[in-house]
Each structure stands twice: as structure tokens, then as C-alpha cells.
Amino acid sequence: MTPLVEVRDLRYTYDDGTVALDGVDFRLERGETVALLGANGSGKTTFVLHLNGLLAGQGTVKVCGLPVEKKYLPTIRRKVGLVFQDADSQLFMPTVLEDVAFGLLNQGLDAQAAADRARAALDTVGMSAAAGRAPYHLSAGEKRRVAIAGILAMEPEILVLDEPTTFLDPPGQRALAELLGNLPQSKILVTHNIPFATALCNRAAFFAGGKIIAEGSIEEIVAGFAWDFSPERSKSHS
Amino acid sequence: MHHVVLEQWSRGSSPVHRFDPRAKLVVLLAVLISVATAARGLPLFAGALFLLLITGLRFARVPVIRVLTRAAVILPFTAVFAAVSWLAGDPARAFSLTVKSYLSALAVLLLISTTPLPSLLRAIGITGAPPFLLEVAQFLYRYLFVISEEAQHMTKAAAARGASVRQWIAQVHRFRAAAGALAILFARSYIRAEDVQRAMLARGFQGSLPLLRVTKFRTSDTVFLILASLAPWALRAAAERALP
Amino acid sequence: MHIPDGFLSAPVWATLDVAAVPTVAYIARRAQRTFEEDKAPLLGVLGAFVFAAQMINFPVGPGTTGHLVGGALLAFSLGPAAATVVMTAILAIQALVFQDGGILALGANVLNMAVLGVLAAYIPYSIWSRTRWRKFSLFAGATLSVLVSAVLALSELFLSGVRMPSAVLGVSLALFAVSALLEGAITLAVVQALERIQPKAIRQPLSNRSLVLAMVSLAAILLASVGVLFAAAAPDGIERLGQQAGISSHVRTLFRTPFADYQAAFWQSAFLSKAAAGLAGVALIYAACLLLSRAVGRKRSI
DSSP states (O other): OOOSEEEEEEEEEOTTSOEEEEEEEEEEOTTOEEEEEEOTTSSHHHHHHHTTTSSOOEEEEEETTEEOOGGGHHHHHHHEEEEOSOHHHHOOSSSHHHHHHHHHHHTTOOHHHHHHHHHHHHHHTTOGGGTTSOGGGSOHHHHHHHHHHHHHTTOOSEEEEESTTTTOOHHHHHHHHHHHHTOOSEEEEEOSOHHHHHHHOSEEEEEETTEEEEEEOHHHHHHHHTOSOOHHHHHHHO | OHHHHHHHHHTOOSHHHHSOHHHHHHHHHHHHHHHHTOOTTHHHHHHHHHHHHHHHHHHHTOOHHHHHHHHGGGHHHHHHHHHHHHHTTOHHHHHHHHHHHHHHHHHHHHHHTTSOHHHHHHHHHHTTOOHHHHHHHHHHHHHHHHHHHHHHHHHHHHHHTOOOOOSHHHHHHHHHHHHHHHHHHHHHHHHHHHHHHHHHHHTTOOSSOOOSOOOOOOHHHHHHHHHHHHHHHHHHHHHHHHOO | OOOOTTSSOHHHHHHHHHHHHHHHHHHHHHHHHHSSSOOHHHHHHHHHHHHHHTTSOEEEETTEEEOOOOHHHHHHHHOHHHHHHHHHHHHHHHHHHSOOSOSTTHHHHIIIIIIIIHHHHHHHHHHHTTSTTHHHHHHHHHHHHHHHHHHHHHHHHHHTTOOOOHHHHHHHHHHHHHHHHHHHHHHHHHHHHHHHHOGGGSOOOSSOOOHHHHHHHHHHHHHHHHHHHHHHHOHHHHHHHHHHHHHHHHHHHTTTOTTHHHHHHHHHOHHHHHHHHHHHHHHHHHHHHHHHHHHHHHHHHO
16 A cells, blocks of 8 residues: 655755755555654754655655656645644735635635535634634634644644644643544644653654654663653763 | 724724714715816815714714814825825815815825724625635724734834934934844744734634624614715705806 | 825826826736646736735834835836836735825826836846846836936925925935835845745846937936936926916917907916926836837847
8 A cells, every 4th residue: 555655765955955864764554643843953943844745855755656747736735734833934824714715715615615615624623613713813722722723624634733732721732632643644743842742652763963863662762762851861961 | 003093992882883884985985076077167166075974973982172273184195185286386286185185185084083894894705706805804903903003012122222413324224223123023923923813713713804793784774874875965066066 | 205185286186097007908918828727826826926925024223224115126027017007006905005105196106116116126126136236127127117216206295296305306316316225235236035935036127228328318318217206396497487378378368369368267267287296207208118118128129
């Protein structure tokens, strides 16, 4: 069976000469939830932007067997739902309902069908009551939920979330983990939040210098790279 | 902040809120033109129109006093020119500048506190304004909130660093610091715009913002349009006849 | 200077509104072609930036502060057409949401600030930005942009019959000059800081222009602006023109020309003469900006 995502030797250099990706190999199987860990600037965000063709580097990226190329982009963008780190950048429409319906209207749904599906998606994330509100008046947690609804409405097969717990308080993080845990899609989570990753992911990949240098269970990666914060460890290092 | 309050008022549910934005736009223009071209009997007309606008605010269930105060923001600017006209020996003009600019601002406020700006921009779109310009205005309004907040954080951070010395060197230094802050704000806005663009493409953006609802122009909108557009002119005609 | 409603006379605002609509429509289409893909989000967010930038105060003197206007900075970073679109959107939202500038006066404000102010900023920049005068071109562009906008606004007010004692006029011109120089200084400082952190944010103009023609075009813009201001400050001149035409037609009545009365009424109509004067002033400066920048551009491409 073809993997949902298959990436081979992906390389990307920014206009200013910074090498962001230096040969990434990655696979995502159906039903998996994978955490992408690694330092800031190690290439995680650049990598996920390649998954639905927002950036195009050298190497191969395949989604559900389709190469990420211009002619497949509409299909691929329907299959890969990308939730951005800053929800404010994602909620650009005047009201919550219009924002959630944005992707559906782009797919060519008529206004009534789009509104119905958008309402259903808002219901899934528990934000039905906010449909008529302006995104500006929402809290950070509410914005995140609406952003996820905008992606869920498009019924993607893969959910990619970039730093989903940023700006969320601990109860907000817990609620988000619960919501994501109940969604059937395969997921890729870019995160620094180890408890959050542990709660949701069965596997982790560790980025350094634009490459995935290790894969394994969350525990193995955390132990191997000292990738968590604990007072004992800080003491032993100082 | 002021526009946040207006934004909240504009999402109310009074009869005035429910009228079609296109109808309200035409009425606004009728009111503004009747004010702008008024000459004879101006004091009486101005008083009557003021009462009419207050009635509109009452129907819209927005806080009347706060709107009246808000419209006064134009008065300092107007006062300068009124004073200058007075000095130049034209007191009638001083009066007309003050009254006309205040009433016009009040009429605009009645519209904007009962119509969300995005709906209003769409209404303007029907008049044939370039869609690209209106999209830019829509994004501008949406990110006004976000970028202003960033700017406020920066000014607070700058204030926290002190720099209260009032010497020439310190002034130059502060000038440079402010320029640096603006440059950072600009660069951040640029990155923000790229993120927004990506988020749009990621959800299959095709090049024009899709519309969820097309509002229907009802009979009540037509009735409102005709009556409310004629009202200021009727008041004006009456005022002109009463005070020749 | 944002002109509120109630300040301009009907011939002036109506004419300028009518002139602004096709101008902005044309420029909006041009702006869209400047970019490879749809850049409404970029222009919108940078418009929000200009709004927010006005919250950041620059020290001017003891206890006094000023802030960025932004038209020139936008012209340097986005090019003149896109900058006009952003400034127009800003002016529309300022008029609707902030009661800063009128709705009927929007055409006047758009032509003064978004169209001519931006164009005036761009001309020195497009001429000198590749020479060692680059810093000066940034400063001069921003200064000129505020000056041209202010002079136009003032002339429109005069055309509408607002009177000023000459001392007041002198003081307000001095104030305009100071705020124009401040815009120049702020814009230059921001561009320099910006180039250190994000070199691509400032666009190079498409062509390089010759010095002599540049001086001529700048002089033309300044002369046209000042000329328009004086013509407007002394509308008696325009009325006299009308009267002379009227008188000449009265002279002709001696010869019993059937259209004489009609002609006199036509020329004495304040509406038409004011509308014509307002439009002529704006058109004069617009033509000076546009034709000269074209002429210079053509010379270079040979």
C-alpha cells in the first residue's frame, strides 16, 4: 500500500542563501500520528510547507502517490490540511463562518452547501456559537479551534499542525489534545511540547541542520537528545 | 480602542442594522449631499437634521451620547479653519464649516455603527469600485487590529527602556530608535502578509475572495431607501421656506 | 491634511470625485499587473502597517512629536501604482471608520495624497536612486509628497471660498514645510533601518533617469503646485477671466448675437469656472508628473 506521504532527498535553499533543508527522507503511513521535533530553525516548518506545495524544493514529495506538482496542487491541497502556527494569519475573513467556508467555496461548493459544512466543522471543534463573530474578538484557544475547523471542513486525509499549542494555557492544551485525539485523520505535529506530543503521537522524527537525523518513539528521541526541560537536567548541565 | 467599539456596535440586530448596506450607502450619500449643498436656512435645517440623525441612532440602539462625542473628533481641525474664516471676516462660513462637517461625520458614524465594514465594502463593490481595491481594504481592516497591537507592544517596550533625557543627542537617539522600531514593524508586517498569502493558497485560493451570502434587496429596503433619502431634502426645503 | 465634508464647494468635490474614480480604477488595474500573483493580502497588511505606524511617535523638538504619513515609504517599497491602491484603501477606511476626512471629499483626498502625493514621492526616487544621491532622493521624495498633497488641499479649500489672512497663510505654509521635512527625515531613517534587516523590502525603480531632465521635472512639479496655489488663493483672477469673457460677449450683444446671453450666463456661472479651475490644477500637476517622468524614461531607453 502506498504511504500517505513519501519524501525523498528533499533540499531547499532560501533566496538569501540559507540552506533550510539538506536532504530530508520521510514517510507517513495511514493512521499514524508523527511528531516533528528539533531546534528552532532546523527546517521543520520549511519541511511542512512542502507537503502541499507552498514551497517547492529539489527532491521528490508524494502525497497519496501523487507527486506535488502544479497540476496536482488542487487535489493535494484538499488532501493535506495545513494549520499554521499563528492562527491570526489563517483567519483572514471577516467572520468565523466565512473563514471556515473559505476553502469550500474555493473548491466550488455553492454557498448553502459550504455554509452547512462549515457549521458542521465548527460543531466538531465546539465553536458553533462563534459563527457570526469576527476573528479578532476570539481568544487564542478559540482562534486555534476555528483555524482547525477551517481545515476540517475540507475533509483532508492528513492534518499538519505547526506548533499548535503556542499561546494556549494548560487547560487549552489539554482540550486541544482531546480534540485532535478524536479526529480520525493521520497527523503530523510540529511541536516543542513533549507532553502534548507524547499524548498524541506514536512516533517522532528529529530535525537538525535541515535533515531528519533520528526517528523512533517519543521516549527514545527525548532521551537521545535530552529534548525536554526538567530541573534536574538543567542542574546537571550547569 | 475606538474601532473595536464600532465593530461591536456594527454587529447589532436593530431594524437599522438589518437594512441592506447598499440602501444605507445611498441614503448616506443623499444626506451628505443635502448637507454639503445647503446654504439658505442652514441653522434651521442643521437643527432638524441633527434631530433626524439622533432618531436614527435611537432606532439603531447604539449609545447616542458616545456617538455624538465621537463625531466631535473632527471639531479641532474644523475649529482652526472656522477661526481663520472668522478672522478673514466671514463668520457665516465659520458657522457653516463647523455645522456641516459635524453633521457629515455624524451621518457617517450612523452608517458605520450599524453596518460591519466588510459588508459595507461589498456594498461599495456593487457600485463598480475596483474589486482589487476593496480586497485590499478588507485585508487592511482585518489586520489593522493585529498590527496595531504589535505596534502598541513595541511602544510599551520602548517606554519601558526609559530614554527620558531631553538633550539633543538623546533626541537623535530616540529618533533613530523609533525608526528602527518602524522598520521592524514593517518587516514583521511583510512576513505576516506572506503567511496570510500561504494560508490562502493552502486552502485552494483561486484569485478572488469568495462570497458566502449574497444579500437580497427586500421591499423594506426599497421603502427605506426612498423615504430616508428624501427626508433630509424635505427638511431642507422646509427650512429654506421658513427662513428665506 | 484630510479634508472633511462640508469644507469643499460642490463644484470642487464633485469634479474631483468624478476625476478620481477612473484614475483609481486605472491605477488599480496597473497595480495588479505589477505582481505575479494576487497580492491583496500584502497590500492590505502593509496598509495596516501604515495605520499602526502612526501610533509610533518621533521626537521633533522639546515636547513635540510627529509621525509617519507613509505614502512615500509605500511608493519606495511597492512601486507607485500599488502604493496608490494602498493609500486609497487607507483614506477610505479613515473616512468611514475614523471620521478622518470626508466621504464626498474622498475624491479630493485620494487625488491629493494617494495619487499625486505618491507620484511626487516616486519621481526623485526613480531619478536618483541609483546614483550617489540615493539618500537625498529618498528624503526629497518623501518631503515632496507631503508638500504636494498639502498645497493641493490648500488650493482646493481656496477654490471653495475659504479665506485666510495672508499672515495665517504664511504660517500654515511654514507648518506644511516643517511636516514635509519631517516626513523626509522619518522616511529616510526607516528605509535605512529597513535595508539593514530586510534588504528586499525596498524596490529598485525600473529605469534610471538623467539628471538634467530630473531637475526640470521637479522644478515643473513645484512650479505647478505653487502656481495652482496662487491661482486658487486669488480666485478673483479666475472670476475676472470669466467677467472679461462675459464683457466681451456683452460687447457682442451690440451686434445682436443670438447666443450672447447664454454665453454670459455660461461664463459667469461660478460652478463651471470653479470646477474647471479645480480640475485644471489637479490635471496640471498630474500631467507635469506623468509626462516628464515618461519623457525622462524614454530618453534613457534610447
